[in-house]
Each structure stands twice: as C-alpha cells, then as structure tokens.
Amino acid sequence: MCTAATFHTKDHYFGRNLDLEFSYHEQVTVLPRNRTVPMRVMEDMKQHYAMIGMAFVVDGFPLYYDATNEHGLSMAGLNFPGNAYYAPVCDGKDNVASFEVILWLLGQCRTVAEAREKIENMNICDIVFSPELPASPLHWMLADREECVVLEQTKSGLRVHENPVGVMTNNPTFDYHMTHLADYMNVSGDPGVNRMMPQTELNQYSRGMGGFGIPGDLSSASRFVKVAFTKMNSVSGSGESESISQFFKILGSVEQQRGCCRLGKDENGNEQCEYTIYSSCCNMDKGIYYYTTYENSQITGVNMHHTDLDGTELTVFDLVKGQQIRMEN
Amino acid sequence: MCTAATFHTKDHYFGRNLDLEFSYHEQVTVLPRNRTVPMRVMEDMKQHYAMIGMAFVVDGFPLYYDATNEHGLSMAGLNFPGNAYYAPVCDGKDNVASFEVILWLLGQCRTVAEAREKIENMNICDIVFSPELPASPLHWMLADREECVVLEQTKSGLRVHENPVGVMTNNPTFDYHMTHLADYMNVSGDPGVNRMMPQTELNQYSRGMGGFGIPGDLSSASRFVKVAFTKMNSVSGSGESESISQFFKILGSVEQQRGCCRLGKDENGNEQCEYTIYSSCCNMDKGIYYYTTYENSQITGVNMHHTDLDGTELTVFDLVKGQQIRMEN
Amino acid sequence: MCTAATFHTKDHYFGRNLDLEFSYHEQVTVLPRNRTVPMRVMEDMKQHYAMIGMAFVVDGFPLYYDATNEHGLSMAGLNFPGNAYYAPVCDGKDNVASFEVILWLLGQCRTVAEAREKIENMNICDIVFSPELPASPLHWMLADREECVVLEQTKSGLRVHENPVGVMTNNPTFDYHMTHLADYMNVSGDPGVNRMMPQTELNQYSRGMGGFGIPGDLSSASRFVKVAFTKMNSVSGSGESESISQFFKILGSVEQQRGCCRLGKDENGNEQCEYTIYSSCCNMDKGIYYYTTYENSQITGVNMHHTDLDGTELTVFDLVKGQQIRMEN
C-alpha cells in the first residue's frame, strides 16, 4: 500500500512511497496561486497557496497523492480500505470530497494548527470525481515543520490524531499502530544486551542484534513498525545531499519489491504484484520535490520556485522512469 | 556486515552490499590478463583470467571485496568473525592467503566446478597482507551462471556448501542459515490464508499479510531470511534495466540505514554506525559492474570489455559518491 | 493479568486464569437463589438465579471474579487498566457498580441474548465497594452454551462485542485483539508447508513447524493469540475427564510462571512477580466448578447442585492450595 514519513535535519522533509500494482499517469505538478480550483460543494478556490506534489491530472484538475505548499505544509493520502468512511453531504459543514481534501487544506492553511481549525468543521463527503474514478478510501498524514498529525474519517467520525512518530502507513487505524508499536519498545539500534539470562553468556554473533524482533514483511502494520524504527534511529548530516539520501533510505526500509506482495491473477491470467511505484521527498523549506521510481533509482528534482507561482496554469513534469545509468567507460 | 546475492533473468547477475562503519578507498578495478599477481606462497600468477570488481588497491595489489571474471565466475568475501579460521602454511597444500582467495580462484577457473577442484587442495593460510592490514575473517560466496556455493574454512576444516538459495550474509555458518531459513517456510508473497482457525473469519486488513513473520532487523541471520525471501519471490522483466533495477531492490531489502546498527563510540566519542557503503551488481555475461553508494542512488557502471583486458596495468575508477540529482528545472 | 476461555465438547466449559502478584482470600462460593444481593443504586435482588464461582467474600457480599449461574450463563472479569471507564450515576439508566456487574447479569439472565437486553440500559457506574477496595478496572467475557461476547465500557461508551474466538485477556480493547489475531492467520497446527520458496527444499527439522510465529511471551496481546490458537486447534474426547483435561491445557498454554513477569520491588525490597494464582473450569451444563492453584496441580471440584440452591446463605469452600501429591510407596 503506502508509507509516509517526515524527517528533520537542518531543513524539513516530507515524503512517501506509493505502493500499487499499477501506475496512473502521475506527474510532478505545481499548482500556482491563481489557478482556480473548482470545488464540488464549497465555493471554488480562486486564490490559494501554491503547492507542488505528485498528481494525476484529469481535465486540468490535479488529483494530488501528496503535496507541499509554499509554506511547507505537507500532506499525503494513504489507502485506508474498509475503514475510511465518506459521509453524505451535511448542511452546516464544510463538505469536501476526498479528492479535494489536500487542495482544500494546503490551499488555505500555512500550518497544522490552521488546518486543525479548518478540519473542525469539515465533512469528507461521498462525492466521486467521476464515474470512472471512484473515491479511493484514504486517511491522510499532514505535517508542517513542527508538528505531524493523522486525519481519519471513519464511521465513528472525523478525528485528528497527534502523530509523535511522524510516519504513517495504511490499515488499521492510527490508534492501532501506536498501540502495536509499543510491542517493539525493547528493540534497539544499539548492540544486543543480554537481559534474558544475564548470568549466562550468550554469543552475540552479529552486529545489529539489538534490533532483533523488528518485522520485515510488507503488511501495513509491520511497515509502520519498521519505518518508525528506521526513522527514529536515523543519523544524518545536515546538508541537503545527506538529508535526502537518508530520507530515501528511510522509505527504502519499507520498499515493496516486485513479487513479494502478490495479489493474484488479473483477468488475463497475469500475476499482479504491488510494488513501490515511486518514492518522494519534498524539502518543506525550499519547495523542492525529489522522487525516484521503481526503475529509476537516480533522484530527480523539481523546484516549485522555479515556476511562475503567480500564474494560472499547472506546470507538470513527466516522471523520468527508466534507469539513468551513468556509464564510466 | 554484508549481503551477497545472485539473480537470473535473461542474463545473470551477482552482487553484494558492503556494510561497514567506514570506507577504505575502494575503487572499481579491472585486472587485465597479463598483470602479474604476486602470491605469497604459491607461484606468482603471470597470466590469468581478467576480472572486474571492487577493490582496495594497495601498492598496485588489488584487494578485491568482490569480483567477476571474464567467464562470469563471481565471488564475494563476507565478514565471518569468530568462525573463520586461517591455518598455518601446510606442506603439500595450495597455501593461499585470505586476501588472495578471490584472485586465485577467479584467475584460474571458469566455473564453480573448476573452482571446486582447485579448492580441494587449498589451504587458506594465516599470512597477513601487511602489519597495517591484518586479515579480515571471511567466508565467500562463489557463483557462475548455473551454480552457487559458499566456501567456509573453520576449525573443522575447509568446506564447500551447495547454496540453492543464492544469497549469503555473515555469521553463523551457512549450515545454520539454511536450517534457520526453514523456520520461515510458511511465509509467502501470496495473500494471507487463514490456516490458523479456518472456521472463524479473520480480517485480512492489509495486502502482504502472507509475509507476516519475515524478520526486518539488521542481524546477519535475519538479513539472510529477508533477502532469501525477496530474491526467491522476485518478479522481473528480462531486460537489462528491469533486471538490475530488481537486483538493487533485492539488496535494498537488507540495506543498513545509518543509525539503525550502532556500534558504540569511537575514541573521539563519536557514535559509530554500520551502514551500506556500497551495493554492487555485476552482469556476469557482459562483464559490466554497476554500483550505488550510500549517498549516490544513481547507478554507475563500468564495462570491463571497454578496457584493455590484455594489458598489464590495473584500470581503476574512483567511486562517484555524492548524490547525482537530476534537476528538472 | 488474566485469560478467559470457553470450550465445548459434549458439555460446555467456561473458565479463566487469574494472574496477579498476590492473592486475596478468594473462595469457591455458591450464591443460592434466596440470598438477598444488596445493590447500591438499583433495587436489591431478593430472588435471582443461583450461581457458583470464585469470589472474595467481604461482609457476606461475594465479589465474584468469575461465575456460572444455574442456567449455564457464565462471566469473568478481566483487568482492563487505562481503558475501563466507570461513569457517574446517570438518571434513567440501570446504574450498576463494577463489582455488581456479574451478580446483576447472572442473577437475572439465562442467556447472552437476555443479558444483551439488560446491558442496553446499563451504566457501569463509578461507585466503589469500600474505601479499602477501590474498583478494579475491568472488562468482562460473558458466554452461554451458544454464544460468547465481550463487554467493555470505555470513554466511548458501553459496547458488547461478538466474540467468535471465545477467549479474552486484558488490554488493549477486544477490537484490537481481533485485528491483531489476523497477523497470525498463516500459522497452523499442521506441519510446515514450504510456501516461501517452493522451488527450493527446506529441511523441516521438527514437528510443529507449521505453528512457527505464535508468540510465547506473557503480554496480554500475545496471550490472546496463543490461547486462541490453542483453543481453536484443540482436539479432545467428549467425556468429562478428557474435556476438563483439555480445558486446563488450553489455560496452561498461557499460564504465567513465577519470575517470568516481574513487576519491580515492593516497599520491602522484595521482587514482585505476577503469576497464575488459580485456573478454573466450570461445566456450564452441570454447575461443577473445577480449579487448580499455582501450587496445587490436582483438580478440585465443587458441585453447586450439591448445595441448597434455595437457601439464603452463601456456601464457601476454602481453596486447597498445597500440592496434593499421591505417593505410590
């Protein structure tokens, strides 16, 4: 499914893995301030903050998977099947369709605190983008430079969870993941310590044995634990190269390799596999969006400030998808 | 520590992660056929097969970490502390120092079968390269296009283990890893199956739940299981780009992120961390050596056939280590 | 903490482990139909169903830990710290103190269905038994011959969860346990199956390898998985001896051995350990309550029908606590 994370060195970073069995035609997309965003129930947003992110653009409308606005507020939608609940339009509420949520919040808020206020009156409503594009069941991770939260609307209502770990995956709910994380509290990046039977010598035959117990499968609950462990123990220099290198390593720790998460056969008898379509890392301070794809491990970057942020047209960049090998001879 | 793997699509690939807390000045190094390889006990090898690989070159002598020769025979040394045993020089045996093993076998053998014959009379002897460079305790993975074996010399003697999985890490011995691997046999890349209590519905809340139980820590035993699972379930197209992409994903599944395997403080009070210095993937058929480094995720390649393989001088390529970001604007 | 389970062969069984670091003076206690049960807010119950179970009797009031009534309806309270919420007395509701819940439901209901109706208007209120006996934070498992449910009152309200597995432990909530149980769905009582890499032979070196992955620690989440696995895979003859033998084995699978769950030192500097004070198994059809204690592995039984169920006095039986060893010579 998907994994999102924040990471802070000197600058602040936000990004995600998108794990699916297929790719839409997603592009790095910059939405400038004066591009009208038509809304289904709410008034159209004629002016709003500019943002950059990964989107599938349909008829000029950017369906963002994840984005960062010019103030650094960042947001990613993650699959939440079976738990996400989109309610009927409700009078007196700000009715926002699931595909509008990122635009609505990043378009109007500079911080998580501002977003919390917006969310208070929000109802994520059950309007679909089009009959061909039914609503994906999602929850969202939202972060600024200081704070990270998770936004979940289930049958029990819309909740904003403080997220002290700054990572998110998919099902179950955020509450579950945080409770489950506690199971692994004894695990450490330090060498193993014989707490089991201190009176007897045990042979620490390998480095890394303090981490024994960390799960390595690709289920959402295990990815949450693994990526939380990797992020919270990460050590990095503070420069841009070192920071984004470390960020992509954090996401790499829960990357889905093609073949390891099979879904059964499609109608043509082809085995389908979920894998990491792309990994992204956005510098929240500088508005630079970096990404890699499954078959292109070189990092490609797009700087939102190198586009006309006061314009009215989307700027889109096709993904560079083939391996960009640098041959030395 | 380290991980090695083979992978076959249309072509055949061999590579490894080098996991350490520091880097020597290793370079991609091509040894041509007529470069004399001085041997400590055996007769110098004046003519031998050419090879390409990663080496620390000291006074013109290539200390290979891993290499592939012109016939595709490939070999990597992996740390084996506490178990590796280098014996005194023994009359009547082919006495080969640990740092000569790769050169000795890849210099003279085209296949694993030929190497097995050479190994029969081999004694890995306890001669050091220099007082400043004591012998690393190693075992080796050796593969051609058909077969993969592990070479271990312990106090019990020198053994060649058939390796049906085609991956290797560090301690304990290969026998241990294969026995331990069986613990995880029920795990699968397919969706979860309710074998626990088929009469009761359990909610498969995530994709990938058939893989629950795969370990994700960085110890050598857990990396063996994880990389074996990833490799044996890998699905890839057969082209060069797809194949090497998948290969680096296999190695990426057991990559060591900086901070997750801490070693304690060095004499200056700095926390030391083991991390993946480089990852390599050699096309055994074409003699192209690809690599990435911890901070350069772009793949760099060197083709041994683009050097003078009949020459007498090493051709060396410094590693490209900083992130090679492709900015789109 | 605690574990409860149901088990059905020809007859129906209900029981639990009580895991604590100390023992009150609990006794097997029969409450006859005409013993008035004084209630704090509700009207006293002058006539009610008779029941048998384990209780700490204070001033003639049976504080039941678990009990079974004459119709087989059975209930056990299990520790639920941090999650249990006892609300202020609320007009219009049936206000039942936590220590009255078992008496209230088992006194008036013959089945889970009847209990569900009672629960609909129930408010578990925050009245304590006495200043010396503050309310334990509890949730309850309730079962008849057909059905099993879990009753939890948290800040979100009072909920009755259908329990298809028929086991319960402590924190987190029942919902969590059922979601978490799904992680282990691939595990089986059957021999291991090589689903990981069917093309490679793995050595099934032991029986029982289909069960690899089942947790064995004493945390409540792990005990839930282990006891659910054990119960759902249990095979037993249908006679009374075989059935209760198997029942005690099910509970034994999550028994807490003294020393394995340490709590730190008490005020006198003595290490405190949680361990299984007693295990019980009540035949719901026959009204016979069986138990063992940590130091008495012989099963002791009390038959409620051998007491005067129409009486007005409690019948109590001190626990037989020392090992009852049968010496053969």
Place this chain on the structure above:
Amino acid sequence: MCTAATFHTKDHYFGRNLDLEFSYHEQVTVLPRNRTVPMRVMEDMKQHYAMIGMAFVVDGFPLYYDATNEHGLSMAGLNFPGNAYYAPVCDGKDNVASFEVILWLLGQCRTVAEAREKIENMNICDIVFSPELPASPLHWMLADREECVVLEQTKSGLRVHENPVGVMTNNPTFDYHMTHLADYMNVSGDPGVNRMMPQTELNQYSRGMGGFGIPGDLSSASRFVKVAFTKMNSVSGSGESESISQFFKILGSVEQQRGCCRLGKDENGNEQCEYTIYSSCCNMDKGIYYYTTYENSQITGVNMHHTDLDGTELTVFDLVKGQQIRMEN
C-alpha cells in the same frame, strides 16, 4: 517431541516432557543394584548403581526414557531424527547400543565428570533392541547437581557439549540452539523498556511486555528458547512443594496441547497429534520421581529408597492416568 530441564533450589531437580502421538506401556521403574543388566557387546553389568525413571520394560529389560541414579546423576534421551548417527561396532571402543546408553552411564558413574571419562571411549553402536523395536534416533541430556551436558553422536562423531542453560529439546544440534538463543537476548522478565525510541512515549499497555518476542510455537527450536527463558527467570521458594510446583510450571511452558501439533492421518484416517504424554520431575538428592500425565494433573510420586535397592528384581509402578479429581462436595 520432548523437552528436558534441570532446576535447583535447596534440592536439585531433573525432568522432562515426553511428547509423542502415542504411548508405549511406560512405567515408573526402579532398577536395583544387583539386577544384571545384559549388554549386547560389553560385558553384562551384574552390579551397578540403582536408578529410578520412566521405562518401557520389555522382557525384563528396562528401556529407560529418563532416569536418575542413587547418586543423583540423571539422564534423558530426546528425539534427534536425521541427526543422530549410530555407528557400526568398532574394535577398541566401548560399544554401547543407543538403548543401553542411560543404563551404561548411570549404572557406573556418580557424576558428569565420571561420565565424561566413560564417554571418551564410547561408541554408540547401531544395534537394535529387536526387529520390532528399532533404535530411536536420540541425543541425551545428562546432569548431576553441579553440571549439565548434552551428548550427541552425529556423522561428525560423538560430542559432549557443556550446557550452561540446563534445558534441551530436539533438532537441530545443541550448538544450533545455543546460537539461536542469542537472538532473544534482549527479551526480559522485567517490564518493557523503551529502547526503540526513548524520545517518544510508548504506552506499555500490559505487564510482561519486556518478554515480547519469546516464541510460543511447539517446534523444537522455539521450545528451547521458551523453556530456557522460563527456567532462567524462575523464582521459587526452596521447599519441596514449591520447588516441584515451579519445575512442573517450567515444563508446562512448553507443553504440547492435543491438536496444536498435528501429524496428518494414520492408516485408519484418524488425525494424529503429538502431545505431552507425561512430565516428570526427579528430586536428584532424594531419589523421588514425580510425574503427571496428559490427563492426570495431580502429581504422583515414587521414592526409590522405599524399594529394596539391593534386590535383583525391577520394581514397577503403572502410571496413574485418569484425572484424580478431588470433589469437595
């Protein structure tokens, strides 16, 4: 399969679980000093130390599963299929058939040290007891009050392993178990400690979370870890009742419940299950052999010193197998 353990309080205890899918007609059997033990290759033992243990007696010959002699030296045979190797009779060696090993060593040695000397010249030879009773593939745990060792004869020869943990199960070899045990070194009987991300609060929702990671399945490798953890953390009073209670809890931690280790169907289509046929605990100091059976949880005891140890006839006691329930009314 099986589990053996030692445990010391004021006195010293040795015992085992026998896990099989069926029971021979085993009996508690006392071998007096003057009962001739006929040997297949070695000279018959006309005088020897007396011993008590569990044996299947065939034509007056006690096939001991486990036994303790009058000096406290104790030994148990445990299944070791695929690894045990019984060699051809070898001149110059003490050729002892596998079914004679316990008698040979316990008959002649008072301590492990004395047994080590005997073992030095021993060859466990491939003679079967009878065509109907082929040799079980075994390794043995041997202990006196001070020391515990494991005896394994594989194709690599006969080895005596120092056993600092004092527990043993089945496959793989003892070396494997001790290496594997180190994987769990971070696990503890103490409360969980947040070593994973100390800067973030994790909710320790249950007691016992320091033990998270201990395996709970019935495979021999997992039972080794679980029983080692339980034993090494055991806390017990020093009296006989407390000590043997704790000992049976240690064995109970790896008990096999019927249905949880299925073996497939027998020739009549009946599902076969391995389960714990009996558990034993011998007081090595007093020569009292205690046991329970799967369906009799009461402890039964036999005191070797209450038989005529100078006699020439075996004293046998049928097992008490049905539940010995103590009805209180």
